[in-house]
Structures are given as C-alpha cells and as structure tokens.
Amino acid sequence: MARLSPDNVTLALEIIGRYPRPKSALIPLLHLAQEQDGHLTDDAMAHIAELVGVTPAEVLGTASFYEMFKMEPVGRYVVNICTNIACQLLGGEELLEHAEHRLGVRPGQTTPDGLFTVEDVECIAACTEAPCLQVNYRYFHRITHDEFDQLVDDLAAGRRDDIPPHGTLARVRQHIPPERRAGCVLPEDTATPVWIASASTEEAEA
C-alpha cells in the first residue's frame, strides 16, 4: 500500500550512495518512510529491504529497537514530555499529568481526532530549561500549564506551521555536489590516504 514514492526512491538512492555499506543507510531510510506516511508501514519496510539488500525481517529487527519509529499510526503531533531528573525536580511529572487531563489520553495514546499523541520521555537535553517538551521533536523550554494549553490550542487550530506533521525531522537535507564529492571509502580500500603518503614521502626526502 505504501511503498516509497518515486521522489523518495531517488532520495533513498542518494542516501545509500553515501555509505560504504548499503545497510548503514537503514535508519535514515526508515525516517524517510516515516516522513512519507507518518509511521512505518510493512510495505515501506519491505521496499527499504529491497533497496538496501537485506530481508524485511532485518529491517523490522532494526526499526523495532528504536523509540522514534512507530509501527502504528500516531497523532499528527507527538508531544514528548520529559520527566527525567532535571525536569522532575521542576514539575515535569505535573506537566505530564496536566497534559493527560487536557488531552484526555494516557502516555502512549492518541486523541480520538488523531491530532495528538502524548509520550512520557527520557532526557531530551534541555535540562537547564526544565520543564521542557518537544512537539514532533521541536523544543519548548520552561513551559507552564497555561502555555501548554495555548500551544495545544494553536496546534489544533493550525496556527503553528513552523511545526511539520509527525515523521518530518530535518527539513534541510545534506546534499553532496557530485563535483565536490570525495567518495565512499570501502573497508576493502586498503591504500594509504594520499595526504598521509605524501607527508611521509616529504619526511623521507627531508
């Protein structure tokens, strides 16, 4: 049902080309699939398996290890509230409880309108800005209960176009211009790097 689109296949091949071994592209490609569909579908994972040259089971094996990959549909906005130590000390757990009441769901659940999924997450590296949260991996620092309500209202009303739907991570991609590309160095390429070799030649001559 949801294999990668032709545009995404082009992108996928560009990404695979950057790694000495195609399987190294697996996590970036899974993100690409999640960006396309909002979660990982079986068809997309099977397609990625074909592109990378592994079995669909191996793709699932990797995908299922990582927290960010969703095997079931989630809300348009995934709200990750940190309750780890620095946030706990400054009201992270209370903020999570407030969010549960405001949205009527428990952590891991999605609102019936499909807009919000709430998650109780581990440290997201904003400890001096506690309590903090992320919406689709965009940060909100030192957030009060009132600010949380405002944020939810704004998201529901479509007033936050700075936050892309769930699945989209970086909106800027790396692109290596072909004429500037140094190229992959495979494990089989056992030659001494040119600049190391020339330095030792110079040393020998000196």
Add this chain to the structure above:
Amino acid sequence: MAITDAPKIITSRLGYDDSHTINRYVATGGYQALRKALTMSPAAVAEQVKAASLLGRGGAGFPAGVKWGLAPADVWPRYLVVNGDESEPGTYKDRILMERDPHQLIEGVLLACYAIGAGQAFLYVRGEMALAQERIAEALNDAYQAGYVGKGILGTDYSIDVVLTWGAGAYIVGEETALIESLEGNRGMPRLKPPFFPAAKGLYMQPTIVNNVETLSNLPWIVANGGEAFAALGAEGSKGTRMFAVSGHVRNPGVFEVEYGVTTFRDLIYAPVYAGGIRGDHQLKAFIPGGGSAPWFFEEHLDLPLEKVTVDKAGSMLGSGAIVVMDDTTDAVKACLRLVRFYARESCGKCTPCREGTTWLERILQRILDGHGRPSDLELLLDVSDNISPGLTWPPKQTTICPLGPSATAPIASALGRFRDEFEARITVAEQARTSVPVELKAPSHA
C-alpha cells in the same frame, strides 16, 4: 573561589544570532585552523592535540590524543565517527554546539581526519534533535560549496566526505560500540571489548576513532593557538576549559564554559555569574556531579575543584559535565526511582544482569514509593545492585558488557547510603498499614 577569566574556547560565537552560519564563522576566524593544519604534516597536527592533553568530553574522559594513537599503524582505511548522541540525564551542551556552532564542529572533524588519516567521517546526531540535524546539514552543504569539505580541500590533496547521519531514539547508542552497530544499520547493542575496541576493530571491522562533539569542537582553537596554550589553562590532569550544565533547584540554571580543574562546584552552583545559588530560602540536599550515571555528591563535596582525578578519587565523576542540584524539598526515593527507571527503560536487553536487574530495581523502588514496600526491600535493592556491579565500588565493576547496568546502581547506592531514613519511613508506614489495621470479616449479606 576560583572564577577565572579564561578565554571562551568553544562558546565564543554563541553571542551572535547568526553563529550557525558560514559567514559568521569565517568572519570570526573560522577555517583558519584548517588552512594552518594543511601547511603542517598530519603527525604535527596530532602532536598539537597530544600536547594539549585534551580529555574526551563525552563521559569517560579519555585523552583524545592517546585515543587517536591506539589505531594500529598502517592499517587502512580508518574512519572517524562523531558521537552526537547526547542523552545522559542532565546533559545539555553538545546540542548547543551542534545547533549554534556547527562549522566549529565540522572544522574539528576535518582536523581530526587529517591528523589520523581517516578516509571518511560520519557525524551521528541524536534522532530527537531535529534542529541540530538541520543546522549541520546546512553547514555541511555550505562548507562543501566553499571547498572546505569534499574533494581536494582548499586545493590540497586532502579529500574527505563528512556524512551526516542520525539515530532514532536509544540512549545506549551513546556507547561507542553500540553507536557503531547503529551506524551499520543494526540494533544498537554494545559489542564486547576486547576484541572490539573501536580503534582496532570498529566500523566495518576497521580502525575507527569515536570522538564526542565537544571534544572535536576544541580542535580548531587548539590548532590555531597551539596545544601548549590550551594546556596552560586548567589544572594538572584537566586542561583547557569545559562546558557544564547546571540544572535543577538553582536560581539561574544554565550552561557555562569554565576553566577546567580550577573552578569548584561551589563556584558553579553559588556564584552569581553562574547558577546563583539554591532557589528561594532552600538548602542544598544533594547534587549529581556528572550526569545520571554518577554517584551523588553532598554539602561536603562543594569545595572540590571540577577536576577529573580529584572527583574520581572522591567517589564520583564529572562524566558528561551535567550537574543536577537537588534542594531540601527533594524526595530522595522519588528522585532515585526516576533515575533507575531511566536505565530500566534504556537497557538494550543484551546482558541478563542489566536487563533483569534494572527492571527489578525499578519495581522494588516503585512499590516502596507506592507504600507497599517490605522491610527486606532495602537489602534486596543492594543485593540486586551487587549482581550488576559487584561490591558497588567506585569505579564500578560490571557483570555486563557496557556500563549502563552499573549506572543504575549509582543512584541507589547514593540515595540509600545517605537518606536511608527516607526509605525506611515509607516502609514503616507500609508495614503499619499492613499489620495494624483491624480487618473485620463479615459474611456477605444476601438480605
């Protein structure tokens, strides 16, 4: 007090709104160290880093120059992997460097690869950090266009691709062998050392140097100013400057770059220019000196300098430069449970003592907190901990492949060692509730 006027080595550009752009970077001396390095031999560049005595800033504090030297001579290709998977509880500094000075990191990567002869570099950014991924992608694209990265860098024979790659949510991937597994497209489970020391058998079984973001961000300054200028700052055994995040119950939480080894915990927590002291009229109860995995410190440790060897000897670590301050309102049992729960959730499941042990530690602590604790539970907590980290010594021993499991025992040994009365009080209440409430048994009435 030792608040010094040491120069800002890695946070010098953060005052600019456009600190992440190539224009600002080049206008403030950026890529000059690369130009200088390209006139030196790779060995001479490595020598400067060694002279700087730069300790790794990821957690273990291993000297970067020594780490580079561990790669076996004349085995090619080698790889450089940048560890940008910052996720230790309390740690907030690599994200700042990636989001707000990505070119400084990229220049550091280029210097490292030049010195060690790496054929390709992979910059692994934590999955949840979307902005850092965007900023690094943009910075790399600009640096390629400007000729700083890629083929024939600045017209020399030095060529290398720096590939931005990213994770998908797993604390354990911050461990270097797990990161390599992840980069090979696998589940992020650590490898056994020996034989899989990355410097010998790392990415694709080739020699691989894994360096932290903050570590590499120091290199442009070191190469530009010389390793000796860097080593002139700080104390014996802890050179240069270092970023510390001070969070929790302080007036002014923040991330500060201070002279390493000289500044004390008291300076950092109480000085008005830093965290400004405990909030309100409260008193210090405890503080974590180096991230969630570090044993807790107390009042009597405040005058220790932020110096690796001193802190190690005192029974904890500076780890990832994360100081979490707890005041007298903190519930020691609750804080302990929250940290232990983190390790239980993040255990990769490879080693039995960690997978089963952390899970049981969490359950026991949860039942104590919920008022269902048993008198034998405190000894049980220590016994389970002992099975993961025999003897509960410092530095910790481990029955596991990586240090994640032993990390879960640090908050238990600390909280139980210092605040045993708080645990006992909860258990006593639970016991009384269980034994003293008269229970009237009545036959159900069916009237």
